[in-house]
Amino acid sequence: MVRRGGAPGCSPQPTMRCPPVALLTAAALALLALLAPSRADAFERQWHAGAGVGYALLADGGTYPGIGGSLHLAYGLTDAFNAVAEVNTASHPGGDLMLLGASAGATYVIDILQWVPYVGLMTGAYDSVRLAPCGSSGQPGCHRGQFGVSIPFGIDYAFNREFAAGFAGKYTLLLPGAGDGPGSYFTAFARAEFLWGY
Numbered sequence: 001m002v003r004r005g006g007a008p009g010c011s012p013q014p015t016m017r018c019p020p021v022a023l024l025t026a027a028a029l030a031l032l033a034l035l036a037p038s039r040a041d042a043f044e045r046q047w048h049a050g051a052g053v054g055y056a057l058l059a060d061g062g063t064y065p066g067i068g069g070s071l072h073l074a075y076g077l078t079d080a081f082n083a084v085a086e087v088n089t090a091s092h093p094g095g096d097l098m099l100l101g102a103s104a105g106a107t108y109v110i111d112i113l114q115w116v117p118y119v120g121l122m123t124g125a126y127d128s129v130r131l132a133p134c135g136s137s138g139q140p141g142c143h144r145g146q147f148g149v150s151i152p153f154g155i156d157y158a159f160n161r162e163f164a165a166g167f168a169g170k171y172t173l174l175l176p177g178a179g180d181g182p183g184s185y186f187t188a189f190a191r192a193e194f195l196w197g198y
Contacts, residue, residue, distance in 0.1 A: 048074040048082070050193025052168050056090035056099070060128070060182040064095035068187055070168075074107070082107045084120065084152070088187065096132035099185065101125070101172075103150060116164070117155040124148055126174060128182055148172040148185065156193070165192040 049072070056068035068090025074082040085104045092098065103124025110117045126146050134142040149172070156166035172185040 044076045044078045045197055046076040046195060047197045048072070048076075048164075048193045048195055050164075050191055052189030052191030054187065054189035056092070056188075057186040058090070058092045058095065058097060058099055058128075058182050059184045060092075060095050060097060062095065064092040064097060066090045066092035066094075066099075068099075068189070070187070070189060070191070072191075072193070077106070079111065080109055082109060082118075082120075084122070086122070086124075086152075090187065091131075096130060098129040098131060099182070100127045100129060101148070101185075103148070103172075105150075105152070107152060114158050115155060116158060116166075117153075119151065119153045122150045122152055122170075124150070126172070126185070146174045146176070146182070148174045150185075154191075156191075158195075162195055163192070164195060165190075167191070 051069065051071050053069045054067070056066045058064045058066065068088060070086055070088035072084060072086040074084040076082050083104075084107055085102075087102045088099075089101070090099050101124055103122040105120055105122030107118045107120030124147070126148050128144040128146070130140055130142050130144075134140050150170050152168065152170045154166055154168035156164040158164040168187075168189045168191045170187045174182050174185055
């Protein structure tokens with residue numbers, strides 16, 4: 001028997017109430033929304049601007065570790081490829097050197113939900129600046145310019161569609177220039193970036 005105004009299958013006793021179906025449905029949908037993985041996809045025409053700081057290793061007739069930083073700007077050409085430009089600097093006290101660099105290229109983005117790994121190819125110009133006495137007779141030059149080809153790689157975690165943070169590595173093969181310049185350059189930075197324009 002069904003009470004007037006009640007739901008089918010509910011007890012006609014006045015002390016027992018039927019749980020509202022709408023309330024149960026809403027609770028189930030809210031639980032599913034909380035448990036579902038959120039997406040933070042790569043998009044074409046999306047801009048990325050950020051900075052990184054961390055470890056730098058310069059090979060200049062020896063191995064000189066240092067501390068460096070970078071600024072980068074990227075633009076989504078497609079949902080898989082980004083054009084990227086970067087400037088960086090690092091100080092290497094063991095070799096009395098500072099390295100300045102600017103490079104540009106492209107990265108391939110592997111889009112896996114909120115974790116976004118990438119790898120790419122860049123080329124650019126670098127300047128080894130000697131911090132010790134230099135430029136005089138019998139002393140090395142104060143500046144040593146070189147071109148370099150580099151492979152950037154890393155992984156970002158997209159907290160949402162406006163902010164991401166992660167790890168960025170970059171290996172650069174420095175081409176021979178005037179004099180005996182560094183042969184290679186490696187950086188490993190923690191980085192953060194802002195995203196917009198998707």
